[in-house]
Amino acid sequence: MDENFQKSNELLNAGAEAYRKGDxxxxxxxxxxxxxxxxxxxxxxxxxIYEYGRTGKRDYKKAFYCFKKAADSGSAEACYKVGDIYFYGDAGEKDYGLAFEYY
Structure with a gap:
């Protein structure tokens, strides 16, 4: 197994544990x-974290950046979130056409 892949999964799991604890x-x-x-x-x-303002103020532009980057890497979950942001216009103008493309 690739060393970076393994390390990234360990960090992901540690992050998930901290999130569950509210940290x-x-x-x-x-x-x-x-x-x-x-x-x-x-x-x-x-x-x-950015969308819900877990560490401070909500930041839809940062949330969009993260979701878009994950969506472009193949995350179906992130595609849905990008679609939501376009649909509701949370990070800028509403764009139903782009929302449809991501849903």
């Missing part, structure tokens, strides 16, 4: 490290 700052740190190693689920999870 969103630590979760964000682990997810960021895992995402830098190419972990698509960690990138998607970062999107949720």
């Amino acid at each position: 969103y700052v630590t979760a964000q740190e682990y997810y960021t490290q895992a995402a830098k190693l190419g972990n698509v689920q960690a990138m998607c999870n970062l999107g949720y």
Whole structure:
């Protein structure tokens, strides 16, 4: 197994554990490290942290960036979230055509 893949999954799991405990700052740190190693689920999870403002103010633009990057890497979950952001216009203008493409 690839060393970066294994490390990224360990970081993802540590982030998920911190998130479950309500320690969103630590979760964000682990997810960021895992995402830098190419972990698509960690990138998607970062999107949720930004979307819901778990570590501060909601940031739909950062959430969109994370979801879009994960969607472009094949995450069906992130595709759905990108579609939502386009549909509701959370990160800018509503675009039903693009929302449909991602749903």
